[in-house]
Amino acid sequence: MGISVNGSVREVTSPDHRLLVDWLRDDLGLTGTHVGCTTSQCGACNVMVDGEVVKACTVLVASCEGSEVTTIEGLGTPEALHPMQAAFKSAHGLQCGFCTPGMVMAGIAIANAHGPDVSEATVRHELEGNLCRCTGYQNIVAAIRAGARAMAEAGLLKEPA
Amino acid sequence: MTPFTLERPESLGAARRAFSGDAAFLAGGHTLIPAMKSGLRAVETLIDLSRVPGLESIRREGDRLIVGAMARHAEVAASPVVAAAIPGLARLAAGIGDPQVRRRGTIGGSLANNDPAADYPAAVLALDAVLATTEGTHAADDFFQGMFATALGDGEILTEVQFRVPEAFAYAKFRHPASRYALAGVAVARFPEGVRVAVTGVAYSVFRWADAEAALSAAPPAPVPPLVRDDINSDIHASAEYRAHLAGVMLARAVREMMP
Structure with a gap:
């Protein structure tokens, strides 16, 4: 059955106890998804599974058979960034960049859940599962709010369920 | 692994x-x-x-709110059925872990695991729930049997939680800022015949706080005496004395939230 990763179907041949994040990074070479804490705290490993942002360090790849997975590599290209990526760039929403892939994923989930006018307080609350050890939250929050507006303008926001 | x-x-x-x-x-x-x-x-x-199909439904049946064992925390938090029946339960679910955790974690998983600091066991115990499984049912009072221990037998699968809809319910927790588990969490439910109080995070398993139940069930309600037990956790995060104090503070917050 395989897993659709960024639009192309990949077979899973690794053992059942393989974690999604290790499969993405070590088997597929998609190293944009980072491993921070490995204990479901930091959110550096956030990826989208069937449209929902989850922590790939706490999901078995074997449980994802038949699912669609989107990683940071699947969002945009260097020439055509996803609006949330572009917002992180223009708002300087990163310092060392380690947490950034997970922050961008979380930002997209926040934009989809709360729309283009999401408040600063809501963004901060919804970022509880993402840690930035540079402590650069000020610009990350600004980037996510700008990214949510840009996603709406680009017609990329998910319709509310 | x-x-x-x-x-x-x-x-x-x-x-x-x-x-x-x-x-x-x-x-x-x-x-x-x-x-x-x-x-x-x-x-x-x-x-x-x-x-496995059919394990995530959330519905109202008479005086019971039924939550399927595979309902995710985010689904319980966002459910209009839960918000109408027991709004404090939706708020509890919205306070578990973080958004990514709430999209995966389930009520059944939390209850079958019975972590001594998990949130749901306190609600299940205070709300006098019935836990339905592949083998039959368990009353909440008999289900939690100690640290990570429950009445579930080998191969027995929790299928749904049948909460009794109370007159009022609230849950207050003082959460550990990193793990977001409760250092002390207190669930209070008022039923026609009296008040039930359940405490998590404080001892080796969730427990009912009998003195608080008696005091709050009296007419008019009496002052709640300090929590005294010989099995209160003491660790690097909080001493037993501090946890007992926190339980009293969380009880007061929950009771205040229940007031109209």
Whole structure:
């Protein structure tokens, strides 16, 4: 059955106890998804599974058979960034960049859940599962709010369920 | 992580049959997988319940709110049915872990795991819930049997939680800022015949606080005496004395939230 990763179907041949994040990074070479804490705290490993942002360090790849997975590599290209990526760039929403892939994923989930006018307080609350050890939250929050507006303008926001 | 075989059955019967030897059921995996990664838990067979249909429904039936065992925390938090029946339960679910955890973690997984600091066990105990399984039912008062221990037998699968809809319910917790588990969490439910109070995070298992129940059930309500037990946790996060104090503070917050 395989897993659709960024639009192309990949077979899973690794053992059942393989974690999604290790499969993405070590088997597929998609190293944009980072491993921070490995204990479901930091959110550096956030990826989208069937449209929902989850922590790939706490999901078995074997449980994802038949699912669609989107990683940071699947969002945009260097020439055509996803609006949330572009917002992180223009708002300087990163310092060392380690947490950034997970922050961008979380930002997209926040934009989809709360729309283009999401408040600063809501963004901060919804970022509880993402840690930035540079402590650069000020610009990350600004980037996510700008990214949510840009996603709406680009017609990329998910319709509310 | 110690290797295992993953089964993904598509019916309750097949899930039940897949359980043999050293096996465990996998719901949202947000406690079990971390425990397996850190070597605290190892199994030969892991049975993923995510393809078993019918385990995530949320509905009202008379004086009961029924929540399927595979309902995710985010679904309970956002459910209009829960918000109408027991709004404090939706707020409890919205305060578990973080957004990513709430999208995967399930009520059944939390209850079957019975972490001594988890939130749901306090609500289930205070709300006098009935836990339905593949083998029958358990009353909440009999279900929680100590640290990570429940009345579930080998291969028995929790299917739904039948909460009794109260006159009022609130849950207040003082959460650990990193793990977001409760250092002390207190659930209070008022029923026509009296008040039930359940405490999590404070001892080795969730428990009912009898003195608080008696005081709050009296007419007019009496002052609640300090929590006294000989099994209150003391660790690097909080001393037993501090935890007992926090329980009193969380009780007061929950009671205040229940006032009209």
